[in-house]
Amino acid sequence: MIEDLSRSQQEILDAAAECFMKMGPDVASIDDIAGLLGSTKGRVYHHFRSKGELLYAVRLRSVSLLMERVSPIAAQDIPPLEKLRAMSFAHVLRILKFLSYHRVVSEDTRMFFRGSAKPHEKEMIEQIIEMRRSYENLYRAVLTEGIEAGVFANQSVSITLHSIIILMNGPCFWYSPRPEQTDKDVEEIARSVSDLVLRAVVADPAVLETA
Amino acid sequence: MIEDLSRSQQEILDAAAECFMKMGPDVASIDDIAGLLGSTKGRVYHHFRSKGELLYAVRLRSVSLLMERVSPIAAQDIPPLEKLRAMSFAHVLRILKFLSYHRVVSEDTRMFFRGSAKPHEKEMIEQIIEMRRSYENLYRAVLTEGIEAGVFANQSVSITLHSIIILMNGPCFWYSPRPEQTDKDVEEIARSVSDLVLRAVVADPAVLETA
Numbered sequence: 001m002i003e004d005l006s007r008s009q010q011e012i013l014d015a016a017a018e019c020f021m022k023m024g025p026d027v028a029s030i031d032d033i034a035g036l037l038g039s040t041k042g043r044v045y046h047h048f049r050s051k052g053e054l055l056y057a058v059r060l061r062s063v064s065l066l067m068e069r070v071s072p073i074a075a076q077d078i079p080p081l082e083k084l085r086a087m088s089f090a091h092v093l094r095i096l097k098f099l100s101y102h103r104v105v106s107e108d109t110r111m112f113f114r115g116s117a118k119p120h121e122k123e124m125i126e127q128i129i130e131m132r133r134s135y136e137n138l139y140r141a142v143l144t145e146g147i148e149a150g151v152f153a154n155q156s157v158s159i160t161l162h163s164i165i166i167l168m169n170g171p172c173f174w175y176s177p178r179p180e181q182t183d184k185d186v187e188e189i190a191r192s193v194s195d196l197v198l199r200a201v202v203a204d205p206a207v208l209e210t211a
Numbered sequence: 212m213i214e215d216l217s218r219s220q221q222e223i224l225d226a227a228a229e230c231f232m233k234m235g236p237d238v239a240s241i242d243d244i245a246g247l248l249g250s251t252k253g254r255v256y257h258h259f260r261s262k263g264e265l266l267y268a269v270r271l272r273s274v275s276l277l278m279e280r281v282s283p284i285a286a287q288d289i290p291p292l293e294k295l296r297a298m299s300f301a302h303v304l305r306i307l308k309f310l311s312y313h314r315v316v317s318e319d320t321r322m323f324f325r326g327s328a329k330p331h332e333k334e335m336i337e338q339i340i341e342m343r344r345s346y347e348n349l350y351r352a353v354l355t356e357g358i359e360a361g362v363f364a365n366q367s368v369s370i371t372l373h374s375i376i377i378l379m380n381g382p383c384f385w386y387s388p389r390p391e392q393t394d395k396d397v398e399e400i401a402r403s404v405s406d407l408v409l410r411a412v413v414a415d416p417a418v419l420e421t422a
Contacts, residue, residue: 153410153416155403155407159404159407160403160407162384162385163378163407166377166378166380166381166384167374170374170377173373173377174373174377189370192366192367192370193370193374196411199411199412200408200410200411203416204417205364205414205416206415
């Protein structure tokens with residue numbers, strides 16, 4: 001599930017995600033992407049055969065960027081509270097650092113629901129939705145565990161799950177990075193959002209202060 | 212800010228919102244909208260001169276649907292906890308009942324940020340963003356009041372505000388109405404989301420149980 005991309009491929013995808021986000025996937029061209037990279041179209045085509053392939057790779061990487069950080073945490077043998085804290089912090093941090101990837105993806109899920117995706121796109125998007133489902137299951141597991149342990153409030157797992165994912169993806173919609181922003185500032189935001197997730201979920205927020 | 216629409220205009224807008232959501236605003240035509248209404252194009256044109264005008268009216272109505280319910284609650288002289296509970300419940304209920312309006316709007320904000328809106332669209336979208344800002348200010352006020360009173364946890368108002376709006380709009384993304392669904396079921400969902408908002412915000416959730 002976690003891809004193995006060369007540094008050069010990653011750079012190309014970063015530029016592609018940036019162009020797709022800014023211009024929209026319909027308008028952005030391989031020319032624009034090469035232009036942003038300051039390189040030739042040849043370099044792009046060496047790794048990706050078409051814009052469609054780039055768009056697919058951007059979508060795939062948006063989920064695997066989350067998966068590669070969060071899934072090792074989910075596998076750790078630690079109590080649900082600490083686990084959810086670490087998972088949600090890592091998730092939001094990734095959203096903030098790879099904003100363009102996630103912005104592109106939040107758009108095409110909608111296209112999919114609207115049924116306006118072309119057949120070959122549909123297959124790709126279904127595959128990515130499948131990956132996202134396994135990602136969500138990491139959260140479902142820790143929520144269920146926490147509710148059973150009585151640390152998390154006894155709420156509908158499915159509504160809570162949807163809601164915390166939306167909450168963690170929230171910065172996609174409202175965050176715009178400032179040039180003078182440090183890593184510390186970004187971590188601060190991630191911690192604030194992650195705190196909101198934990199508050200929404202725990203039975204008693206007193207445990208958050210002592211933890 | 213709250214419009215005065217005839218029943219017939221509302222019906223047309225309901226059908227337009229449905230078509231824009233399902234087919235996308237680019238693809239949906241006045242023909243499709245009239246078809247869904249089971250009426251003539253003439254009836255649509257009697258009220259709205261173009262598809263652009265319909266799209267604008269749908270966007271406008273999505274905010275005023277929220278405003279007309281939430282703003283009287285915001286104006287009441289009640290403690291911040293009860294106020295936020297009533298506001299968030301009313302908001303989510305409106306999202307659930309007028310899903311198509313809100314889905315259409317969540318799409319074009321993005322188009323705006325991408326700068327791909329045409330100049331005359333830009334003006335309309337700016338106006339709607341302005342309305343949405345006054346809507347958000349209702350929440351900013353109650354959050355600030357609650358934090359000052361010590362009932363709400365002392366968190367960043369701006370991150371909390373963004374986050375609870377996203378949380379309340381969440382059903383736009385994950386909710387799909389079932390045919391057998393009752394008003395009670397919908398209220399149940401609204402209450403669950405509103406509870407998550409309150410939990411994320413209050414200093415001590417014990418007050419939620421006693422309230």
